[in-house]
Amino acid sequence: xxxxxxxxxxIEVALDxxxxxxxxxxLSGLDVDAxxxxxxxxxxxxxxxxxRLLPKARALDVFERFDTAVQSELIVExxxxxxxxxxxxxxxDERVELIDELPAKVAKRIVQTVPSFSRGVTATMLGYxxxxxxxxxxxxxxxxxxxxxxxxxxxxxxxxxGQAEEIYTIPVxxxxxxxxxxxxxxxxxxxxxxxxxxxxxxDPVSARVDDEAELxxxxxxxxxxxxxxxxxxxxxxxxxxxGGDDAHRIVEAEDREDAARAGGAEPLSRPYLLTSVLGVARxxxxxxxxxxxxxxxxxxxxxxxxxxxxxxxxxxxxIPLLTGIGGNTGSQAATTVTRALAMDEAxxxxxxxxxxxxxxxxxxxxxxxxxxxxAVASIVFGLDMGLVIGIxxxxxxxxxxxxxxxMPLVAKTIRVDPAVFSxxxxxxxxxxxxxxxxxxxxxxxxxx
Amino acid sequence: xxxxxxxxxxIEVALDxxxxxxxxxxLSGLDVDAxxxxxxxxxxxxxxxxxRLLPKARALDVFERFDTAVQSELIVExxxxxxxxxxxxxxxDERVELIDELPAKVAKRIVQTVPSFSRGVTATMLGYxxxxxxxxxxxxxxxxxxxxxxxxxxxxxxxxxGQAEEIYTIPVxxxxxxxxxxxxxxxxxxxxxxxxxxxxxxDPVSARVDDEAELxxxxxxxxxxxxxxxxxxxxxxxxxxxGGDDAHRIVEAEDREDAARAGGAEPLSRPYLLTSVLGVARxxxxxxxxxxxxxxxxxxxxxxxxxxxxxxxxxxxxIPLLTGIGGNTGSQAATTVTRALAMDEAxxxxxxxxxxxxxxxxxxxxxxxxxxxxAVASIVFGLDMGLVIGIxxxxxxxxxxxxxxxMPLVAKTIRVDPAVFSxxxxxxxxxxxxxxxxxxxxxxxxxx
Numbered sequence: 001x002x003x004x005x006x007x008x009x010x011i012e013v014a015l016d017x018x019x020x021x022x023x024x025x026x027l028s029g030l031d032v033d034a035x036x037x038x039x040x041x042x043x044x045x046x047x048x049x050x051x052r053l054l055p056k057a058r059a060l061d062v063f064e065r066f067d068t069a070v071q072s073e074l075i076v077e078x079x080x081x082x083x084x085x086x087x088x089x090x091x092x093d094e095r096v097e098l099i100d101e102l103p104a105k106v107a108k109r110i111v112q113t114v115p116s117f118s119r120g121v122t123a124t125m126l127g128y129x130x131x132x133x134x135x136x137x138x139x140x141x142x143x144x145x146x147x148x149x150x151x152x153x154x155x156x157x158x159x160x161x162g163q164a165e166e167i168y169t170i171p172v173x174x175x176x177x178x179x180x181x182x183x184x185x186x187x188x189x190x191x192x193x194x195x196x197x198x199x200x201x202x203d204p205v206s207a208r209v210d211d212e213a214e215l216x217x218x219x220x221x222x223x224x225x226x227x228x229x230x231x232x233x234x235x236x237x238x239x240x241x242x243g244g245d246d247a248h249r250i251v252e253a254e255d256r257e258d259a260a261r262a263g264g265a266e267p268l269s270r271p272y273l274l275t276s277v278l279g280v281a282r283x284x285x286x287x288x289x290x291x292x293x294x295x296x297x298x299x300x301x302x303x304x305x306x307x308x309x310x311x312x313x314x315x316x317x318x319i320p321l322l323t324g325i326g327g328n329t330g331s332q333a334a335t336t337v338t339r340a341l342a343m344d345e346a347x348x349x350x351x352x353x354x355x356x357x358x359x360x361x362x363x364x365x366x367x368x369x370x371x372x373x374x375a376v377a378s379i380v381f382g383l384d385m386g387l388v389i390g391i392x393x394x395x396x397x398x399x400x401x402x403x404x405x406x407m408p409l410v411a412k413t414i415r416v417d418p419a420v421f422s423x424x425x426x427x428x429x430x431x432x433x434x435x436x437x438x439x440x441x442x443x444x445x446x447x448x
Numbered sequence: 449x450x451x452x453x454x455x456x457x458x459i460e461v462a463l464d465x466x467x468x469x470x471x472x473x474x475l476s477g478l479d480v481d482a483x484x485x486x487x488x489x490x491x492x493x494x495x496x497x498x499x500r501l502l503p504k505a506r507a508l509d510v511f512e513r514f515d516t517a518v519q520s521e522l523i524v525e526x527x528x529x530x531x532x533x534x535x536x537x538x539x540x541d542e543r544v545e546l547i548d549e550l551p552a553k554v555a556k557r558i559v560q561t562v563p564s565f566s567r568g569v570t571a572t573m574l575g576y577x578x579x580x581x582x583x584x585x586x587x588x589x590x591x592x593x594x595x596x597x598x599x600x601x602x603x604x605x606x607x608x609x610g611q612a613e614e615i616y617t618i619p620v621x622x623x624x625x626x627x628x629x630x631x632x633x634x635x636x637x638x639x640x641x642x643x644x645x646x647x648x649x650x651d652p653v654s655a656r657v658d659d660e661a662e663l664x665x666x667x668x669x670x671x672x673x674x675x676x677x678x679x680x681x682x683x684x685x686x687x688x689x690x691g692g693d694d695a696h697r698i699v700e701a702e703d704r705e706d707a708a709r710a711g712g713a714e715p716l717s718r719p720y721l722l723t724s725v726l727g728v729a730r731x732x733x734x735x736x737x738x739x740x741x742x743x744x745x746x747x748x749x750x751x752x753x754x755x756x757x758x759x760x761x762x763x764x765x766x767i768p769l770l771t772g773i774g775g776n777t778g779s780q781a782a783t784t785v786t787r788a789l790a791m792d793e794a795x796x797x798x799x800x801x802x803x804x805x806x807x808x809x810x811x812x813x814x815x816x817x818x819x820x821x822x823a824v825a826s827i828v829f830g831l832d833m834g835l836v837i838g839i840x841x842x843x844x845x846x847x848x849x850x851x852x853x854x855m856p857l858v859a860k861t862i863r864v865d866p867a868v869f870s871x872x873x874x875x876x877x878x879x880x881x882x883x884x885x886x887x888x889x890x891x892x893x894x895x896x
Contacts, residue, residue: 154637157637158637158638161634161637161638162638167634167637168616168633168634168675185616185633185634185637186609186615186616186633189602189605189606189609189615189633189637190606190609190610221696221700224693227616227675227692244675244692245672248669248696252669255703255707256787258707259703259706259707259710259783259787260783260784260787262707262710262711262783263710263779263780263782263783263784264776264779264780264783265780265783265784268784271788271791271793272784272785272787272788272793272794273788273793273794273798273801273802273805277805277808277809277812278812280784280805280809281809281812281813283784284777284780284809284813285813285816287776287780288773288776288777288780288813288817289816289817289820291772291773291776292769292772292773292817292820292821294772295768295769295770295772295773296769296824298768298769298772299765299766299768299769302764302765302768303765306761306762306765309761309764310761313754313757313758313761313764314754316750316757316761316764316767317747317750317751317754318747319764319767319768320743320746320747320750320767320768320771320879320883321740321743321744321746321747322743323768323771323772324739324740324742324743324746324771324775324875324879325736325739325740325743327772327775328712328735328736328739329732329736331711331712332711332712332713332732332735332736334711335707335708335710335711335712335713336708336711336713336716336720336728336731337720339704339707339708339720340719340720340721343719345719345720345721346720346721350721353721354721357721357725357728360725361725361728361729361732364725364726364729365729365732365733365736368733368737369736369737369740372737372740373740376744427772431768431772435768
């Protein structure tokens with residue numbers, strides 16, 4: 001008995017024979033999840049051909065299940081008409097998010113030619129700065145008034161809530177659209193119907209349209225009592241809501257970026273196993289080259305001290321130990337402070353406080369490691385080498401922790417991602433200064 | 449005019465004078481947020497004294513605002529009676545979470561003496577494995593039946609929803625308590641009242657009580673349509689719900705841990721600026737020592753090749769460059785794979801796939817860096833040194849990427865946190881093998 005052809009094979013046969021009717025029939029037998037999964041594994045070309053065979057409503061459902069990388073691959077392949085009709089049917093915030101992910105040239109053409117971008121809320125949202133929460137909020141919401149009853153508010157939610165992205169946290173506004181408070185759908189459902197809304201609302205929390213999306217998202221996720229964050233304009237009038245799902249996606253993307261960069265790579269735009277070797281290598285090569293340049297600097301530093309090295313070759317044995325400990329101490333400090341910045345637990349103005357704290361921490365760690373280093377090196381290589389290693393370790397740890405702790409704050413001040421800026425800088429700085437310190441101490445103690 | 453004493457000062461004066469009445473009056477003038485903020489900054493001793501002055505209901509509100517580290521400090525200071533009354537009034541999931549954070553001895557005494565631990569759901573929850581979602585779920589929920597109307601279901605929510613932690617996602621169960629589907633409060637509010645619940649419910653998603661809490665939490669956060677995840681027992685009967693806030697806290701704690709460990713430190717239990725220098729140093733010292741041991745290994749490796757080093761001191765100039773590039777390549781690979789594991793994008797069974805992918809990626813990166821290294825080293829130190837550096841870089845990158853990619857999967861297999869296990873191991877392994885490879889290539893090419 002011959003094996004049944006797999007679904008992918010039989011679709012391919014249909015495509016090869018240019019039998020679009022048969023391909024369409026086969027696609028209609030799949031549910032939306034299976035469809036998006038199936039298209040996800042196709043080449044961009046084939047994916048676009050199959051995608052165009054789907055009925056409009058289904059196409060939109062499938063499209064919304066793709067991750068942004070696949071969405072933008074697809075947009076690039078589709079015709080202008082298909083693109084326009086797709087964008088017209090996306091909610092405004094997804095429309096803006098996707099446009100931000102597309103290659104600049106494609107994005108520009110779409111914004112200029114697709115009608116939905118030049119009209120209404122989408123046009124307004126595109127006016128907010130890149131990375132601001134104004135570009136990520138949902139501009140459609142249902143609201144309540146403080147002086148109406150719970151029953152009246154619940155009734156408005158029932159009538160208009162279908163349009164809104166989020167109805168679990170409802171903004172309570174004055175007639176002027178300024179925010180007076182927030183009421184949860186939970187409270188509206190559980191409270192006595194005749195109570196005024198104001199009796200069950202909580203104090204308003206909000207973000208400004210031009211606030212950084214990441215900060216607004218973290219603020220929302222830190223609030224236990226609300227599931228969406230009101231976004232207000234410069235005159236404190238409500239203009240949209242940031243939903244919990246969107247906040248979670250924003251924070252997750254930032255965390256993924258931070259984790260990747262702390263490990264010295266750019267985040268992958270697709271799941272790891274689906275990314276090609278070339279794609280993985282591309283996410284790492286720039287960083288590796290930057291860090292290699294730092295390595296070349298150490299070659300130069302060592303070259304200066306070559307005469308010292310030739311007199312006492314044992315000095316070279318400790319090079320990887322010292323640069324390693326310096327790099328680790330620096331990256332520990334940088335990681336802690338970067339995290340504290342992201343969690344809003346430390347500010348740029350705390351720089352003096354952070355530097356002092358890290359200097360003392362580094363001194364303490366250096367004293368512990370220095371004592372150990374002194375003991376081990378003295379026994380094996382003699383008292384003078386022990387002294388060199390011990391003193392160098394104290395200095396290296398103190399400098400590395402201080403620089404490592406301060407660097408993320410400097411990065412933030414000059415508006416660079418702390419994770420991007422800190423790792424190569426600290427690695428370069430600690431390796432080079434560590435080695436200079438090492439040879440200076442060696443010359444002094446060993447008298448060479 | 450003398451300056452007004454600050455709030456903290458005047459409380460201190462009252463405490464020093466043993467005037468508890470005045471201290472109590474002063475505390476009653478603060479709102480709950482200000483109170484918890486104020487107590488947060490006190491020493492554990494003073495905090496406990498002041499905490500005991502609060503009326504019971506307020507004390508509970510303040511207690512729930514502390515982070516877990518402060519909560520456990522406080523529990524240790526309070527009397528058994530105070531502790532028992534506090535635990536009695538906490539919801540079961542917070543009770544279990546807090547007990548898991550306390551020092552083992554204190555936890556054991558409390559579980560044995562506080563009545564609420566030996567009874568009902570709390571006792572059941574304590575029976576689930578450490579780190580399982582069964583210990584983190586809320587055991588109280590409100591449910592709906594598939595064959596009742598939307599109005600009937602909404603009515604039950606109105607009557608019983610006050611007890612449940614979560615009412616935005618309502619589990620729909622058969623009479624046997626097996627899960628039939630899920631319906632959102634949004635759907636219950638917006639749907640026509642006479643429709644059956646089954647017409648608006650979505651397919652059930654759930655986790656098992658003994659599933660890892662982190663995996664269950666990520667599953668919930670990845671689902672866009674639900675805000676709480678049903679937890680079922682081994683017979684598929686509903687036993688509780690994991691709420692979105694709890695899921696977010698679980699994932700955030702895991703991410704903080706991963707970020708800290710990727711940077712070579714344990715996570716801090718309190719905000720950075722509130723942690724003492726000693727506390728910060730403690731979170732880093734163990735790791736630094738582990739990594740220092742790896743450094744000692746490199747001293748030994750270099751010692752073996754001391755004769756070679758003495759013949760050609762220029763070889764020592766490239767040591768930090770080579771170990772640096774090896775370490776970076778390894779940690780890039782480890783970071784990517786650790787993340788893929790956490791996001792459930794790769795499994796232990798993919799180990800062959802991962803190893804092959806990383807070997808090719810490492811070879812590609814090694815070829816790029818090797819070519820550059822060859823060019824630079826040839827010009828400055830001659831063709832033979834160029835060859836040594838170029839060949840070594842290809843080897844180092846290939847080995848480091850492969851080992852770095854495979855290590856997190858090995859860690860997962862032997863049930864150790866990939867982040868804990870990978871960093872020191874990769875650092876040790878890459879430094880040592882990199883140096884051995886370097887000197888072997890050098891001996892071969894240079895003929896020494």
